[in-house]
Amino acid sequence: MERSVLVGAAWLRWVVLGFAVAVTIGNRDRVAHPALAFGLLGAVAVWAGIAHGLALGARWRQALRFEAVAAELVLVAALVAADGIVLQSRATGQHLSGAVPIAVLLVAGAALGPWWAAGVGLVLGLARLSAPLIAGLPDGRQGRELLAALSAVVVWTLVGAVTGGTCRLLRQAQDDLAEARARERVAADLHDTVLQALAVVERRTTDAEVAKVTRSAERDLRLYLFGDDRDPGTLPAALRAAAVAVEERWGDLQVSVSVTPDAEAGPHTIRAVAAAVGEALTNAAKHGGARSAVVLADLDDATDGLLVTVRDDGCGFDPALVPAGHGLTGSVHGRARELGGVAEVVTAVGDGCEVRVCIPHPANLR
Amino acid sequence: MTEIVHTTTVVIADDHPTVRAGVRADLGDPLRVVAEAGDAAEAIAAIEQHRPKLVVCDLRMPEGGGLRVVKEVAARFAEEVKVVMFTVSEDEADLLEALASGAFGYLTKDTPGPELRRRLLLAAEGEPPFSPKLAALLLGEFRRVARKETGRNPLSEREREVLQQVARGCTYKQVGAQLFISEKTVENHVRNILNKLHLSRRAELIRWAADHGI
Numbered sequence: 001m002e003r004s005v006l007v008g009a010a011w012l013r014w015v016v017l018g019f020a021v022a023v024t025i026g027n028r029d030r031v032a033h034p035a036l037a038f039g040l041l042g043a044v045a046v047w048a049g050i051a052h053g054l055a056l057g058a059r060w061r062q063a064l065r066f067e068a069v070a071a072e073l074v075l076v077a078a079l080v081a082a083d084g085i086v087l088q089s090r091a092t093g094q095h096l097s098g099a100v101p102i103a104v105l106l107v108a109g110a111a112l113g114p115w116w117a118a119g120v121g122l123v124l125g126l127a128r129l130s131a132p133l134i135a136g137l138p139d140g141r142q143g144r145e146l147l148a149a150l151s152a153v154v155v156w157t158l159v160g161a162v163t164g165g166t167c168r169l170l171r172q173a174q175d176d177l178a179e180a181r182a183r184e185r186v187a188a189d190l191h192d193t194v195l196q197a198l199a200v201v202e203r204r205t206t207d208a209e210v211a212k213v214t215r216s217a218e219r220d221l222r223l224y225l226f227g228d229d230r231d232p233g234t235l236p237a238a239l240r241a242a243a244v245a246v247e248e249r250w251g252d253l254q255v256s257v258s259v260t261p262d263a264e265a266g267p268h269t270i271r272a273v274a275a276a277v278g279e280a281l282t283n284a285a286k287h288g289g290a291r292s293a294v295v296l297a298d299l300d301d302a303t304d305g306l307l308v309t310v311r312d313d314g315c316g317f318d319p320a321l322v323p324a325g326h327g328l329t330g331s332v333h334g335r336a337r338e339l340g341g342v343a344e345v346v347t348a349v350g351d352g353c354e355v356r357v358c359i360p361h362p363a364n365l366r
Numbered sequence: 367m368t369e370i371v372h373t374t375t376v377v378i379a380d381d382h383p384t385v386r387a388g389v390r391a392d393l394g395d396p397l398r399v400v401a402e403a404g405d406a407a408e409a410i411a412a413i414e415q416h417r418p419k420l421v422v423c424d425l426r427m428p429e430g431g432g433l434r435v436v437k438e439v440a441a442r443f444a445e446e447v448k449v450v451m452f453t454v455s456e457d458e459a460d461l462l463e464a465l466a467s468g469a470f471g472y473l474t475k476d477t478p479g480p481e482l483r484r485r486l487l488l489a490a491e492g493e494p495p496f497s498p499k500l501a502a503l504l505l506g507e508f509r510r511v512a513r514k515e516t517g518r519n520p521l522s523e524r525e526r527e528v529l530q531q532v533a534r535g536c537t538y539k540q541v542g543a544q545l546f547i548s549e550k551t552v553e554n555h556v557r558n559i560l561n562k563l564h565l566s567r568r569a570e571l572i573r574w575a576a577d578h579g580i
Contacts, residue, residue, distance in 0.1 A: 206384045208476065256474075258502030258533055262509055294498045294535025298505060311535040354534070 001174050005110035005167065006055035006063050009103045013048040017041065020098035037086045037096060040079045044100060047075055051107075064111035072104045073120055077127040084131030101156065109163030121160025125153030195221065216248055235265055238274040239295055239308075246278060250285035259297040265306050269339055269359060273297075273308055276335040276343070280310040280355040288314020288353055305341070305360035312354075316347040332357065373398045374490040375418040379409035379435060380452070381427045385475070389422055389452070392479035397486055406430040410438050413447060419490055421449045423469075425460050433464050440468030450489055462503050466563050471495035496556055501533035504559060520562050528555040 024037055031037050051072070054063040062068065076097065083096040101124045109117040129149040132142075195218060202214040219241065233241075236259040243255035265273065277295055284290040290312035300307035332355055336343035341359035373396045378386045386402045393399060400416045403409035405428040413421060413435075421439065425432040432451060439447050448470035453461060461472060471494035473485055485495040508521050508529075521529070524545070531541040538552040545552075 206382055206388065206475075254476075256498055256535070258499040260502045260506030260509070260533075262506050292535075294533075296498065296502055296533050296535070298502065298530070298533065299509065309534050313535075 001167070001170050002064055002110045003055075003060055005106055006051075006060055009106045010048070010052040010055040012106070013044075013051065013100070013103045016099040016102060017045055017048055020096065020100055023098060024096060032086050033082075036082055040075075040082055040096075044075055044079060047072055063107070066112065069104070069108050069111055069116075069120070072107065073123060076101050076104050077123055080124060080127040081130050081134065083128075084134040105156065105160050105163055108160060109165075110167045112164065113168055114161045114164030117160035117164035118157050119160070121156035121158065122153065125156040128152040128156070190221065212248065215244060219245070233270075235259055235263060235270050235273070235297055238270045239277055239297060242274040242278040243281060243295060246281040246285060249282070253281070253285040253290055254292045255281060255295060256292070257295045257297075260299060262299050263297040263306055265359070269306070272335050272339055273306070273357065273359070276332050276355075276357055277308060277310055279331050279335075281312075284310070284312035284314050284353060288312055288316065290314030290352070300358055300360075303358065303360045305358060308357045308359075310355045311352065313352045316349050316351045316353050318349050319345060319347060372396060374420060374487070375400045375416060376420045376422060376486070377401045377403060377409065377412050377416060377418045378422045379403040379406070379412075379427065379432070380422075380424040381405060382424075385424070389482070392482050393486070394483070397483065397490075404428075406432070406434040409435045413439060413443065417443065417446060419446075419448065420486060421447060422452045422473075422486070423449050425451060425453045425464060431460070432469075433460060433467065436464045436467045436469045444468065448489060450486065450495055461500075462507055465500070465504075465560070466507075468564060472497065472500050474499070493553060494556065494560060496532065498533050498535045501529050504563060505529050505533055507563065520565075521559065525555050525559050525562075528552055529559060532556070 021041055024031060024041065028034065051063060051068075054060055054068070079100060080095075080097045086096050105117060105121055105124070108120040112120075129146075129152070132145045132149055198214050198218040198221070202211055202218065205211050205214070236257065239257045239259060243257050247253055247255055281293055281295070284293050291314075293310060293312040295308070295310050297306065297308045299305075332345075333343045336357045336359065339359045341357060343355065343357045345353065345355050347353035376393060376397050376399050378389050378399055379402075380386050380389070381404050383404070386404075390399050390402070397420075400418055401412035403412050407429040409421065409423065409427075412418075421435065423432045423435050427435075432449075432453075436449050436451075439449050449464075449468070451461060451464050451469050451472040452475060453472065454475050465472065471485075471489055473482060473495050474497070477485070489495055505526075508526075511520055527545055528541055531544060532538075536544065538549045538556075541552045542549045
């Protein structure tokens, strides 16, 4: 990305410089200090040559160094400021520097980021402001000249900041894209080989232990390859995955997952509900000492929403002794509320525990 | 002198020999395995020959699968032979079809050995193996039927409550305690629910035939 900006700026320099030279020659009878004017334009041309060589050469990163940007800035700022005594004082309506500052703003944005680029814009703007001050303002036009110069300060500073910001965003997008492409390639490879093999072993084995190990390996690999933000899959698949994860962690708990065929939800709801179920199951195993639990996802006839219950055979607890918003109740309630639903916990000492989460109209939720 | 033991004859049908061996090892007296079958055709032949009391039957098998076994048994040995589906959890649609076609009940392959034995003994006594998963499937099925029939639910309010409680993982005893009815009444409700499933499927078939001019 930086390379393309440098190459673009290199060609842009020749164009804007050519234009500036043409304007100066066209106004040569009104140029106050031809030696200064053509000297500065010549210096910029030399720099354009150096920068061009750098940008297209193997060591193009050199052009991104702070020193390189500073050198160009000094040159261009001098050109802009000299405008006051060379052309502007003669009221030609033309500027000596023309569009030359654009190139340095571009390079600064790509090389140094938005803050430095804004600084470069500010320096150029101040140089532009100094031009009419150095020249001495012609009578009757001071106001207009000053206003034009001041607006140049603001505009160039903003252009610098925006260029820098845009370059940063572009670079991030480019990095993300490169990483995603690499991951996709690896994922495609592994999907065709390892994941297929794991799926075959998992489905064909009759050894529960082998199936468990394979399932866990497959899940880890999928999580690594496709990340956490992948499509959670169907509601039954997501709930089963949550149940398996808890079963693996707490060996004594056996979870059965039932989903009625008409219970459906969008990916956002599925993810949150699966997380809530995972928390409820973890609690059943950890605090309730449950041996078995049943997860049921069903249509809630009363609200036409989604009703998910997690019932365990653990020791239960006295809800009056657990402070509100604590542990199970807090986290599950929070997730239910996020989805615009409600959660309730029905339990008593020695009588297991049932967590019920009711989400209204899941089809309308993301 | 030999003691007269009331044995229950069983045929095991599954295309995986290891599964068959595992089930055979889990059973034992008074459950007696009289034959094993590796596909649907073999299973039907074995049932014809032995007329077992129970068939433990996988859904996914060559030669037509468990569904073919269930339909054949329902047509020819309806009162005599009970087919219990023995499946992994992924086969939901087929499972419902098997139950509607006359399968007696359903057990998952991860059911622990002693539990498997207990449930099969109860099945021989006439109590269908009925898990929360099955109850959830039936809830959905009956809701579907009710929607089609413009609001008329084939289940009574009580039956629906029973189904919901079982789907949540309550035992018949817990369901009874919650609904203030006896365990035996809960069992009766469950049996009625299964009958209604068969009936509703039959009614659907007849309607389909009428619609298509058969």
